[in-house]
Amino acid sequence: MGNDEEIKISTLGMNCPKPLIETRKALNKMQPNQILVVEGDHRVSLVEIPQAIKDTGHELLSIDDQGTKWVIKIRKVK
Amino acid sequence: MVEKKTMTILLHSGEMDKAFAAFILATGAAAKGIQTTMFFTFWGLKVVQKGGAQSAKLSNMNMGGLGKMMIKRMMKKKNVASLQELIKDAGELGVRLVACEMTMDLMNVPKESLIPEVKEIGGVGTFLDAAAQSDIHFVF
Numbered sequence: 001m002g003n004d005e006e007i008k009i010s011t012l013g014m015n016c017p018k019p020l021i022e023t024r025k026a027l028n029k030m031q032p033n034q035i036l037v038v039e040g041d042h043r044v045s046l047v048e049i050p051q052a053i054k055d056t057g058h059e060l061l062s063i064d065d066q067g068t069k070w071v072i073k074i075r076k077v078k
Numbered sequence: 079m080v081e082k083k084t085m086t087i088l089l090h091s092g093e094m095d096k097a098f099a100a101f102i103l104a105t106g107a108a109a110k111g112i113q114t115t116m117f118f119t120f121w122g123l124k125v126v127q128k129g130g131a132q133s134a135k136l137s138n139m140n141m142g143g144l145g146k147m148m149i150k151r152m153m154k155k156k157n158v159a160s161l162q163e164l165i166k167d168a169g170e171l172g173v174r175l176v177a178c179e180m181t182m183d184l185m186n187v188p189k190e191s192l193i194p195e196v197k198e199i200g201g202v203g204t205f206l207d208a209a210a211q212s213d214i215h216f217v218f
Contacts, residue, residue, distance in 0.1 A: 015157045017106045021167050024109035028171070056111035 011040035012069070019045035020052055027058065027076055035061065036074045046070045085114045085214040086205070092121030094134035094146065094161055096218040101164035103216060108171035115208040116168075118196070119178035122218075123187060126177060126196050131161045169195030174208075176200045 009026050011019035019040045026036050038049065046065060053060045053074050061073035085107050089100045100116065107114045124130040139145040153160065159167075168175065175196045181187070182199065189199065198204075209215055 013157050015159070017102055017109065018157075018159050020109040021105050021171065024171060025167070052110045 006035045006037055008037045008039070011038060011042065011045065014040065014042055014045075016042065016044060018042075020048055023049055023052070023072075023074075024056075027056070027074070030076045032076055032078055034076050036076065038072045038074070039069065040072075041069050046072070083112045083214065084208070084212045085112050085216070086209040086212040087114065087116045087215075088205070088209075088217045089116060089118050089122035089125065090120045091137070091218055092124040092130070092134055093137035094131075095137050097122070097125040097131065097134055098161050098164070100216065100218045101161060101168055104173045105164055105167045105171060107214075108168065108173050112214070113174075115174040115176060115205070115212070117176045117178060117200075117205040117208075119181050123178060123181045123185065125161075126165070126175060126193050127187060127191050128193055130193075131165055134161065165193065165195055174198065176204060178205075 007026060007030060009022055011022050014022070019038070019042050023036070023038050026038075030036060040046070046063070049072055050060050050063060058077045059075040061075055064071040085103070087100050087104055089097060091097070104114045104116055118126045125134060135143070136146050136149065176198045177192055177196050179199050179201050182189070
């Protein structure tokens, strides 16, 4: 597995707590340094996913809030 | 470094809404890196028996199953995960599910009737060891 490889998941349409769970499930399956791109439209998760990333020690790369939709980029640290 | 927190949940009720709250907390905690142990005792044991989550009633407004049917329809419409889905997620995210040995004996529940997410059978001591060290504790 190469570094900087991007893995994309969509949580569009999902409700609490699924976007958080799916993000965590994806991170668990990844190698360190790989990048996870999470797309979604659940507003509370836009706040809760970055907080969970902080809690679990991964690196938040960017948050792109496009209004109805958002995209969060995370680098898996360990 | 991130501080590792732990949580324990005691589920002694067999109703769908209470089990739902317990599993939302457990999966949410797992997603946030909080190590969680759940203990299923008395009516709560039914939730982790094969088919138990599907047949669990509402604690209020069940109305002979009509209320539950309405809630299930609303959950589907609003894309809220089912109790069965959350139980599967809890297993996948490494939540520790412990079935109460005494309740199993009392109610003649064989090990084979438990869902595969339950990997442990224990007593009050097992759960208290986890609870004594936990930062957060819930009872449903």
